[in-house]
Amino acid sequence: MDPSCKTSRWQLLKSQLKNLPPVDFLEAIRRSPEAIVLDVRTPEEMQSGAPLERAVGFDYLSHDFIDRLEQLDPKQTYYVYCRSGRRSTRVCTLLKNTGFEQVYNLDGGLKSMQSDK
Numbered sequence: 584m585d586p587s588c589k590t591s592r593w594q595l596l597k598s599q600l601k602n603l604p605p606v607d608f609l610e611a612i613r614r615s616p617e618a619i620v621l622d623v624r625t626p627e628e629m630q631s632g633a634p635l636e637r638a639v640g641f642d643y644l645s646h647d648f649i650d651r652l653e654q655l656d657p658k659q660t661y662y663v664y665c666r667s668g669r670r671s672t673r674v675c676t677l678l679k680n681t682g683f684e685q686v687y688n689l690d691g692g693l694k695s696m697q698s699d700k
Contacts, residue, residue: 600675602690608662611687612637618660618685623670632693635664643670657683664689 603611612620612635622629622638629640641651643665652674655661661678665671668691675688689695 596676597672597688600672600679601687603662603687604690605696608664608687608689609635612662615660615662618662619655621661621663621671621674623663623665623674628666632666638664641674643674652677652681655683657681660685660687662687662689665692667694668692 612618620635620638621641622634623641623643624632624634625642625644626640634640642648645651655678657678661683663671663674663678663686665674668689671688671692675686678686
């Protein structure tokens with residue numbers, strides 16, 4: 584990181600997204616039954632921590648991840664999450680940069696939901 588820049592690249596990326604805290608993220612999913620919920624964790628992570636309701640597994644580390652992203656409808660609404668929020672931030676950035684407008688990131692990932700309890 585450039586010492587003259589006080590904001591990390593990670594924070595700059597994240598600031599360009601629609602980030603929702605856990606309560607708002609869950610409420611938005613509940614109010615949007617037509618929206619697609621993307622769980623971008625690995626299958627192993629999904630087994631160790633239950634996915635959110637209606638979540639579709641979209642393993643960020645899989646060999647066909649980009650191919651699967653390219654098949655998504657850019658007019659649809661997406662709620663994206665992972666364990667810590669780093670992969671979901673990357674996925675939301677990819678979607679946003681390819682013309683998807685209704686993309687929402689779970690700020691802090693599933694870990695942030697555990698800390699809210």
